Amino acid sequence: MNTIEATVKTENGGKYVRQLCKHWSHKLETQVDGDVGTVTFPNAVCTMAADGESIAITITGEEREAVQRLTDVVATHIDRFAFREAPLEYNWTWRN
Numbered sequence: 121m122n123t124i125e126a127t128v129k130t131e132n133g134g135k136y137v138r139q140l141c142k143h144w145s146h147k148l149e150t151q152v153d154g155d156v157g158t159v160t161f162p163n164a165v166c167t168m169a170a171d172g173e174s175i176a177i178t179i180t181g182e183e184r185e186a187v188q189r190l191t192d193v194v195a196t197h198i199d200r201f202a203f204r205e206a207p208l209e210y211n212w213t214w215r216n
Contacts, residue, residue, distance in 0.1 A: 126212045156168070
């Protein structure tokens with residue numbers, strides 16, 4: 121399994137997580153519980169957990185390349201909802 125993570129500074133993380141999950145729920149399986157959301161893509165799962173200061177994002181999948189591609193997809197979509205403060209800073213780190 122390949123996992124990549126980022127913590128993105130924003131005070132509006134919960135709002136963005138909920139908006140993003142709702143946006144993707146039309147095409148993908150999503151779950152939202154408060155400020156925590158999960159999106160199941162065909163080849164990976166993205167989990168986002170917000171607190172009052174940031175969003176912790178984790179993407180896990182079998183294929184490293186597919187996981188890497190999703191970093192751009194997730195960041196681009198969050199930045200669309202965070203247009204007033206975008207672009208946000210995403211420092212992706214592979215978990216060993």
